Amino acid sequence: MYEQRRHIDSVDTPHHSAEGEHVEEINYDPYAERRMITFKVNQWIYLVFGVIEFLLALRFVFRLLDANPNAPFGALVYGVTAPFLLPLSGCLQSRSLMAASWRFIL
Numbered sequence: 001m002y003e004q005r006r007h008i009d010s011v012d013t014p015h016h017s018a019e020g021e022h023v024e025e026i027n028y029d030p031y032a033e034r035r036m037i038t039f040k041v042n043q044w045i046y047l048v049f050g051v052i053e054f055l056l057a058l059r060f061v062f063r064l065l066d067a068n069p070n071a072p073f074g075a076l077v078y079g080v081t082a083p084f085l086l087p088l089s090g091c092l093q094s095r096s097l098m099a100a101s102w103r104f105i106l
Contacts, residue, residue, distance in 0.1 A: 055081050
């Protein structure tokens with residue numbers, strides 16, 4: 001893989017010297033492999049956080065539509081996303097307070 005990347009980054013430019021002979025110049029990037037590894041790690045990080053964001057959005061939609069949390073897929077989504085909501089557990093209101101506020105509004 002490194003050789004392939006090195007080949008892509010190499011540039012052959014013909015130069016002519018004063019005598020008229022052909023000189024070939026090769027530019028080599030010593031950090032190409034490091035950049036490729038960083039790029040791959042970056043892709044994996046974006047994938048992991050994208051999946052987490054999708055599951056949290058799905059949980060939000062399920063809560064919004066009052067989906068059954070005992071259904072197998074709902075239980076899976078709620079179970080996987082529960083650890084990500086633990087830091088917010090003290091900040092959010094309970095369901096009974098929300099119902100009371102809706103009754104007050106209506």
